[in-house]
Amino acid sequence: MNKHLPKIFLTFLSLVTFCCDAFSQTIYRKIENYKTYYGWAHNYPQDWMILRRFDNEDRNYLLMVNPQTLETKINESNFYQIKPMSIEQAREFFKNTPYVKALNKAEKQSVSIQDAGIESGIPKQTGISLTADLCPSHRPLDKRIFTDIFTEFKKVERPVPVALSITGIWMRQHPQDLVWLKQMQANREIYITWINHSFNHRVSLKAPLKENFLLEPGTDISYEVLETEKAMLRNGLLPSVFFRFPGLVSDQQLVYQVTNFGLIPVGTDAWLAKGQQPRNGSIVLIHGNGNEPVGVNDFIKLLQSKTRSIASKQWLLYDLRESVDEEFSEAP
Template sequence: MKLFIRSLLFVLLSATVPLTLFAQANYRTIANYKVFYGWAHRFPQDWMIIRSFENEGKNYYLLVNPQTLETKIEEPNFYQVKPMSIHDARSFFNNTPYIKALRKAEKQSVTIQDAGIESGIPKEKGISLTADLCPSHRALDKRIFTDIFNGFNKVERPVPVALSITGIWMRQHPQDLEWLKQMQAKHEIYITWINHSFNHRVSLKAPLKENFLLEPGTDISYEVLETEKDMLKNGLLPSAFFRFPGLVSDQQLVYKITGFGLIPVGTDAWLAKGQQPQAGSIVLIHGNGNEPTGVNDFIKLLQLKSRAIANKQWLLYDLRESVDEEFEDTQK
């Protein structure tokens, strides 16, 4: 029901508001970008502050709606604000889906691969699609986005997709990034932007415990915050999610990421590895041109489900709603 209401509101607003008003502002001169926790209130909603920064002489917050996991950028003077420690902020919002998702990710932090949230609500007839944009010399695999738009256009528009993006990919593929932004501006897709680290370093020889973000000497603050800054400079809105490069982490790293207020997102269906999606799966493919097998498998899945899609019996779900509704269900 929540998904229907939000989609209806989006359609109604789209009919009367210029496209440019849906675009995220570009913050070109960011300074003092840092982790900052607190409570921000503007009737009727309480928000959790997770970042503060300056741009062209103005102060801004990155806010998370703890009930829906939606994020936004706002100026502090629009809100009643109380700075908090991370402990106090998590305690204040303790029973919300956002904090419950952080706790669940921390409980699943021991495994070295695929820690974090792996799936949404099992009862849902559909999946949440995540596509990773790791550094690559190849162009964006646009088939993913044109095919989901063509497949869902008559039953679900804009079509939700979550993209895990790296700083290096943004800098190397500005035209592909602009193409994605135009699809969103035309309400063809709706993108949840997931932080996927800045460099996404990987070694073909190092063991997993010393690979990816576990590589000795990794500056995790740079990997997280520099990516968010580049998102904002490119007009992208950072979400409350993080995906580990290679899905590799250890317990200490998971807690570092949740310390940034970010929810680690794994997968229970990496298509290129032969993992089959179930109802509520968080599906992983790569959109950076490096994994055509996974993309081909996803396109075959769309074709297989075409009749169910037409009958609204198999849909793509917004990752935020899939996660927040899971934790709302635990309260019932």
């Protein structure tokens, strides 16, 4: 028997699993023992950093990140050589990768109470990375965002990349809207990077920022992070390595708590509803939950103004992971 066959088979299996993860992620309905678990996983020829471990229907699974590309995947643990590590050891092991460099930069930008984390990709990109937040809302999904970007880009860029910051409460309140988004992805009209936006997204109209959102006294950050990931998995969504703070509000301690989960905080340098104008490489923020029609209208106007540039591939939407990856691949 060819001694290389097992490696070839496992590599093929990994590719098949990645393709399935990318567009039709498995639904895990019986998640048990979901926990942080860090380390190195190897399946020829790729090294992965392990972030989570869980059981589902008597099988053990790993949630991992490719530290070179920031792509995540889920697979059964017995397909890999595994070396458990602490989060500190894992970051040291992968210290020269774009993923760990992005974590480090997010921590360096953690002092500000608003908009900590990665705010933009690389300026040489002729276009933007679009992020749309799905905070809890009684209003339906603003579908114009997705139908309009597909209409504008379908001839030059398909699927169209978009990053959605999703909360556990929104998933619970809007199952049909979530099905609609998943169908657009299954049809390869859009490609979604799912950003953890906390489970509850609590907000007070009266409390100061230092005691608001996730800074509200008594907040269980572990619940807010891990329960959102579990809700994603139960709904057939693949968690990414990104996290967006509700209200873009955090403090230095909270940023470090989030990076200790292996997640990269993502801010914005162009919140359209606040009048911030995007530049090349901008991470643009709009709200897709129906609560911010001004920002959505501004984005649609932006698309319309770029029609010719889009047609000639001079202005594109960039995958958030690739945008961050390219920036830190070039960093020393």
